[in-house]
Amino acid sequence: MIEAIKQKEALIKSLSSQKDIFNKIRKYSALGLVVSLILAFIFMFVLRPLGTGLFILTLVIVVAVGVLSLLDYIWKCRIKGAEDSHRRLIYDFEHPDHPLVDEKVNIVRKALNSVKNFFSKPSNIIVFVFAIVLSIMVLFPLGKLFLNTFQVGTxxxxxxxxxxxxxxxxxxxxxxxxxxxxxxxxSKDYASWSLSFFWKPLGNSVAMSLLACTIAVVFGGAFAWLITRSNIPCKKFISTVFIFPYIMPSWSLAMFWENFFKNSASAQSPGVGMLQSMTRWMTASGVGICAPEWLIYGLIPTAICLGMHYAPFAYILIGGILRNMDANLEEAATILKASKFKILRRITLPIVAPAMISTILLVFSSSLSTFTVPDKLRFSSISITLRSLLSTAGFKRMGYVVAVILMIFSILILTLNNWFTKSRRNFTTVSGKSGQITKTDLKKAKWPIAVFAIILVIFTSIVPLLSFVLESLEENSGDLSTLTLKYWTSSQQFDSFIASKNISTQGVFHNSAIWGAFGRSIIVAVFVALIAGTCGILIGYAVSKNRRGKLANFVSSVAFLPYLIPALSFGAVYYSLIKIPAFSFLDISTTTKQASAVGICIIIGMVKFLPFASRTGTNAMLQVSGEIEEAAVITGCPWHKRMTRILFPIQKSSFISGYLLPFISCMREYTLFILVTSEVTLITNVLQYFTKNGLGQLANAINLLIVVFVIGANFLVNKLTGASIDKGIGG
Amino acid sequence: MPRIELINVSKRWGSFVGVDHLNLVIEDNEFITLLGPSGCGKTTTLRMIAGLETPTEGKIIIGDTVVFDSQEGINLSPAKRDIGFLFQNYALWPHMTVYKNIAFGLENLKWKKEDIANRVDEVCKMLKIEQFKDRYPAELSGGQQQRVAIARTLAPNPKVLFMDEPLSNLDAKLRGEMRTELKRLHKDTGSTFVYVTHDQLEAMTLATRICLIETGVLQQYDPPLTVYNRPANLFVADFVGNPTMNFIKSKAVILDPRTVDLDVYGVKVRFHAEQDVQLNSEDVVLGIRPEFLDINKKGKIQGRAFAALPAGMETTVKIELGGNLLSSVKFGAVNYKTDETIHFDIVGDGIILFDALSKRNVSLGSVEIL
Structure with a gap:
């Protein structure tokens, strides 16, 4: 008996060491695979034969990895078998009075039973359904887009x-x-075209995104610290107003920037901006201060606008960690006589580092693909290249190539993000409540800092709104003497050419194009919010119930995938899809019906904003202990009743945030829908169309409408239910 | 009446074994505790009987109904098993008042309104929480929440009551009170109680039978005093009892089937077994409960006082013998000076001989010092 046990132990040991060797070889071959694939690609374009050779090598490695994986699996089974019999021997040895009896196993029956058991749980049904639906709605289009880059289409x-x-x-x-x-x-012609049309914009975009990240993290982080960890006055006001730019459409700041800085000295800019008109009296010539060209258009303003737009995002993420961080960590350092500054540098910063890295990476990936801001501020970024490639006959497939490249960027960024947060997870654990945080006393600097912060938030959040009002009231931009209400109240057509295309250019109150589009935008946003929010809750429920399940993990990562895909690429994915004859009824260029455009917008919006909703849903569900639901299961409460009577009421405000976030994002989205809509489908389309065609007053009025509507909706929901947008993101 | 039977029940997650071929019969009206260190599979076992967890294989019968059978593919939902479950963290629904919390389960059973009101009143009175009926769980103290959770579990009159470490979140004093009340409740309701705990004192004082589990394997299933006096193996002997049993590794010389010569840290002793001794090898472990080391001036063994820990009612004395420590318990507060010489005997017939290889209890017996 004892001999047998010892033999088994030796067998397990030798099998494990063999398996380790397979694993090691496999790891290195996988690395080799990647390297040789990259080299193969490069040499394909430079030194063909070598490239072909490398491709063959890659294939060989693929086969080898496959064989090794198979061996690995077989060894795993062998080890498991050996362990089982080892355990059995020990059991029999220690319990000679009741030896184990082998159970007769009917494989077919067992399989049927396990299928039946699997589907007897609602969470498993949800996982199963979403695995299929998301594969069709996310993975299939992505694969299609990728394959499209390897085909000549037209x-x-x-x-x-x-x-x-x-x-x-x-x-x-x-x-x-x-x-x-x-x-x-x-050829030379194309080489220079590629340089100026692809490589330079790509470099531009990277530079712009880096700058934007820096600005966002510095501002967001500083405000987060001031609000959560210092005794700065007017906290409530600052923290409420600070997140406005994130709620506003991303181009609002860009629009404001142009409104503010445009001047008569700049050849590119239309009209006179606020800065120039307000400083007329200061200069002798009466021209006013004219900002230089580089401050109005190009890299700097684009990066600043994006940075300020994403600063609230950084604020919410970093603030969340600072707020939940165990105060004892800092107090322990205080007791060990560390100075305040040293605590900040050695304790606080390292702890918020993962959140900061997360923010940097997410802002980077969002900025990289943003289209409206560089478009507005005339900065040639890769997203603009993508847009023009996709809309030029003969270049569509290259557009898909750019989309794939942008996606690869985002996926790399997320992998990096996961790697960072994972390796640091052990010390980011936020433990419990830290009610008695000792707040840093700013002493004399208290008021100056507060005043500075207030001026800053007013400038980024409130002045833009004022500027939109002003711009919609001035006949000549920047000229306060030409104030008029006609852009709101008049029923005259302001642009006969556009009006001839059956698009109304009357004053806002009479404008059928604006109100029609506004209505459609609300329809899209409501449906997207309802569908995405509900799916998010269901996914959250299913994932929290099957945390170990492979399928559940698959669903949760695929539901997050759309987050990584730049909005424009995402549009491109579905754009390529509606070019398939079967889906042509959704194509706005063949059917002029706005209803089909609204339909496709709802589908795209739902998938794109699902990540927010599913993250919020999962976090909310994970906070509810499993026992809470089980206590209801025991009493025989059916599933739908558990959801509506127990789980939803407990996490009401988080779930509503899960609805609110897609709603707001959808209301202000332009880039995502740009490829599948006409110029009047959604309110954002109309806005961009009017801007392009010199109807700046109407455009500003529309922007004001959107911003006020979105902030109003956020405020209303917040007051009614206690849910708020920052809860959703930070949660 | 409900008699719970587990036949070859196993639970695996991948290659990790949670519960291994568990066979268990719980008779009607028993108070069973599932005892074991954390992570041993006791909570899993309880949840499998309740239907909250699906076993990988095996068969579970409650009363006359087969509630789970992996062969037949039977798996009744928890609601159909007519059970009550008391959770470790109470799992009170925070958005419902105490009344609603208790009434919710009855509503699901489609009881009439007045019946519900009557029953809620009844259980509230029984657990002395009538005055809290309109409060929310967050407005109650830990002990009150505990009572509400019990009331909620008892309200539908379950035949079987499962409890998952229900007292672990209470302070020591309250825990003592609740223990008494649970024992009384068991008597009053006449239900079968199955109780999970890692606290051996709780298990000893409450249970009619203790089921000791380690790494998913059943170690012993007997009344508390049997578990204490006649532990089946080294693990049980070590787990039950405070201060823990003294284990002395030794080589055995078998003189005749019932007499074995041993060496206790340099002291030659003779073990008189109550039954015939069969050993896998000469390696044995002698297990002596602290109360069987009797300190007296005429004691035949001479050791040194390492530390004395008086607790008022009794004193634990750590004795150093040949470089090893032994625990002894003496009634009353007796103080020994550190390093003072101590004389003691090994008394009683509850000394246990274990086989070092199979770790099993070979025989009880008494020790004669040579």
Whole structure:
């Protein structure tokens, strides 16, 4: 008996060490696989034969990894078998009076039973349904987009590629050439085109995003610290108003920036801005202060506007951690005689570091793909390239290539984010409540800092609103003597050319285009919020119940995937999808019906904003201990009743935040819907269209409408239910 | 009447074994405690009987109904098992008042309104929480919340009551009071109680039978005093009893089937077993409860006082013998000076001989010092 046990132990040991060796080899081959694949790609365009050789090598490694994985699996089973019999032997040895009896197993029956058991739980049904639905709605379009980059689609594309590479491809053929066509073209003309149209904008975008991240984290972090950890006065006002820019559409700040700085000295800018008109009296010539060109358009203003837009996001994330951070951590350092500054540097900052890195990465990935702000402030970014490629015949596939590249960027960023937060998770654990945080006394600096902060938030949050009001009232931009109400009340057409296209350009109150679009926007936002919010709660429920389940993890990561995909690429995904004949009824360019556009917008919006909702839902559900639901299960309470009578009421405010967030995001979204809508489908379309066509007053009025509506909705929901947007993100 | 039977019940998560081939019969009207260190599978076992967790294989019968059978694919939902469950953290619904919390389960059973009101009044009176009926759980103290949770569990008159470490969140004094009340409640309701705990004192004082589990394997299933006096193996002997049993590793020399010569840290002793001794090897462990080390001036063994820990009613004395420590308990407060010489005997017939390899209890017996 004892001999047998010892033998088994030795067997397990030797099997495990063999398995370790397989694993090690597999790990290195996987690394080799990636390296050789990258090299193969590079050499394909430079030194063909070597590239082909490397491709074959890659294939060999793929096979090897496959074999190793199989071996690994077989060994795993063998180890498990050995462990089982080892355990059995020990059991029999220690309990000779009742030896174990083998159970007869009917495999078919067992399988059927386990399927039956699986589906007897509502959470499993939810997981199963969402696994299918999300695969269709997220993974399938993504795969389709990716495959599209390896195909020549239209006659124009075929001609361009054949001319450039001397190939004889015909329409619909598979090829790798879309990629080098954009990245490393052969001929000189295309090389310079690629440089100025792809590489430079890409560099621009990266620079802009880096700057925006820095601004967001510095401002957001500083405000978060001031609000949670210092005795600065007017906390409530500052913290309420500070998050306005995040609630407002992202281009609002850009619009305000232009309204503020545009001047007569700049050749590009239309009209006179607030700064110039307000400083007329100061200068002798009466011209006023004219900001230099670089301050109105280009990298600096774009980065500042984006940074200020995302600063509240950083504020919410970092503030959340600072608020929940165990005060004992800092108190322990105080007792050990560390100075306040040292505590900040050595204790507080390292603890909020994961949140900061998260913010940096998320802001980076959002900025990289943002379209409206650089478009408004005339900064050539990669998103603008993407937009124009997608809308030019013959270049669509290259547009898909750019979309895929942007996606790869985001996925890399998220992987990095996960890596950072995972390796640091052990010390980010926020424990319980820290009611008695000792707040830093700012002493004499208290009021100056407060005044500075208040001026700053007024400038980023309230002055923009005023500027929109002013701009919608001035006949000549910046000229206060031309104040008029006609852009609101008049029923005259302000632009006969646009009016001739059946788009109303009357004053806001009479404008059918604006109100029609506004109504459609609300419809889209309401439906998206209802669907995404509910799905988010269901996913949250199912994921919290199956935390170990593979399928549940799959659902939770696929539900988060849309977050990583830049809005424009996401639009492109569905854009490529509606080009499939089966979905052509959703294509706005073939059917002029706005209803179909609203339909596709709801689908896209729902998928795109699902990550917010599912994160909020999951966090809320995880906070409810499983026992709370089980206590109801025991009493025979059916599932729907448990959801509506127990779980929802307990986490009401979090769940409502899960509805509010998609609603607000959807209301102000433009980039996401740009490819699948016409110029009058949604309110944001109308806004952009009027801006482009010199109807600045109407555009400003629309922007004011959106901002007031969104802030009003947020405020109302907040007052009624206690839910708020910052709870959703920070939660 | 409900008799609970578990047949070969196992629970695995991947290759991790939570509960391993558990066989258990709980008779009607018993008070069973599932006892074991944390993570041993006792809560899993309880949740499997209640239907909150699905076993990987096995069969569970409550009364005449098979509530789970992996072969037949039977798996009754918890609601159909006619049970009550008391959770460790009470799991009171924070958005409902005490009244609503208790009434909720009855509503699900489709009781009439006045019946519900009467029953709620009745259980509230029984647990002395009538004055809190309109309060929310957050407005109650820990002990009051505990009572509400019990009231909620008792309200539908369950035949079987499951409790998952219900007293672990209470302070020591309150825990003592609740223990008394639970024992009384068991008598008054006439239900079968199954109680999970890691506190051996709780298990000893409450249960009619203790089920001791370690790493998912049943170790012993007997009345408390049997578990204490006749532990089945080294694990049980070590887990039950405070201060813990003294374990002395030794080589055995079998003289005849009932007489074994041993060496206790340099002291030669002879063990007289009450039954025939069979050993896997000469390696044995001698288990001596602290109360069987009798300190007296005429004691045949001489040791040194390492530390004395008087607790008022009794004093635990740590004795150093040949470089090893032994615990002894003496009634009353007796203080020994550190390093003072102590004489003691090994008395009684409750000394246990364990097989070091199989860890099993070989025989009880008495010790004669040579």
């Amino acid at each position: 006659r124009d594309e075929t001609r361009l590629i054949n001319e450039e590479w001397g190939t004889s491809l015909s329409m619909g053929d598979w090829t790798l050439l879309n990629w080098p066509m954009l990245l490393f073209p052969k």
